[in-house]
Amino acid sequence: GLPTTANYIVVSSLMAPVIVSVGASNGLIVPLIAVHLFVFYFGILADDTPPVGLAAYAAAAISGGDPIKTGVQGFMYDIRTGVLPFMFIFNTELLLIGITGPIHLFVVVSSALVAMLLFAAATQGFFITHSKKWETVALLLITFTLFRPGFFMDMIYDPLVKVEASKIYEVAEEQPANGLLRVHVMGETLEGDLVDKVVMLPVGAPGPGKDRIEMAAGLELRDEGGKMFVDNIVFGSAADKQKIDFDWEVVDVQRKADTPNKRWFYIPAILLLIFVWKVQTVRRDKDKITPVEAASHV
Known part of the structure; x- marks a missing residue:
């Protein structure tokens, strides 16, 4: 209000x-x-x-x-x-x-547009003609797939690979220019609350991993028997803004896994859409109901 x-x-x-x-x-x-x-x-x-x-x-x-x-x-x-x-x-x-380019942009925008139209059709119970319950469920499934194809790919392949904390500098060095490093940290706040979270830290320009973390993220680490702990945080740095505190442990570093393109799931979604469209078209022609007449009964 x-x-x-x-x-x-x-x-x-x-x-x-x-x-x-x-x-x-x-x-x-x-x-x-x-x-x-x-x-x-x-x-x-x-x-x-x-x-x-x-x-x-x-x-x-x-x-x-x-x-x-x-x-x-x-x-x-x-x-x-x-x-x-x-x-x-x-x-x-x-x-x-x-978005990496015009083709990528076109795919994202067009799939989102189709998904919104299909979701509207599913919630209104009408696509080519009146939808049966299984057709509505199918349209919702297609909509979800077009909106978030990565959901199904993540069920098959783990999207992230966890690397032990002692190799954080190696992973940071592999990151592209101005990339982000995904770090899992855990520790206790001054108030005594236990915090266990994942943060994204910038690594800046290419160079040695240690320098990238210290210069771009403002985070200094120390190695204690293979375990990495926060030794110092630069005030106002990216690490400080992420509310990382002193002596927190770096549990692991996470990087993207090499997985197939998530948009492969567009293919079964499109095939299912064609099937629903054909079924409804046949039923509409059989009943001899025009779209205008059918819509008037919604």
Whole structure:
């Protein structure tokens, strides 16, 4: 129920840090821009859905309808809108993060567009004609696959390879220029709380791994019998902003594994879509119902 600017200030200050912390503690590193867009999206959406639903009250005042029923109906129409933020949390390519070229951009945009149209068809129960339950489930499965093909690939192949902490300098040296190093750290805060999380540290320009970590990330480590511990943190550095503390242990370093392209799963999704389309086309022609007539019965 807040104005747009105030809405963003409230949700970004109260909700964004929580999502970042919870994600990091579970090994999910989400770009900060994605988190802010996520919480802002739902902050704005609150005006259209219960229990806030100010837009529903405004619409009901104009139409003379019941505001609660109007809000519930609006929520049904907004389900696909509510799902979208989760998609760009788990697939940041939808925010154009990590796009490598025009072909990559075209694939991401076109697949997202088709997925949104199919999700709308699934939630409305109509594609070529009225959808049966299994067809609705199939459309939802296709939508999910187009939005996040990496989900199924991650079930087959581990997306990350864990490297022992003693080799952190070697892994850092292998990173590309201005790349990010994924580090699993664990330790105790000054308040006595145990922290176990994954952080992304910049490594800057190519060079020796130790220099890259110390210069770009502001993190100095010490080796104690093969275990790596935080020895010093430069104030205001990337490591300091990640709230890493002294004497924390570097549990391991994680790097991307060599896995097949996740978009191979587009093929079965497209084949399933063609099958649903053919089945519904045959049924529509058999019943001799035009799309306009069929839509009038939705």
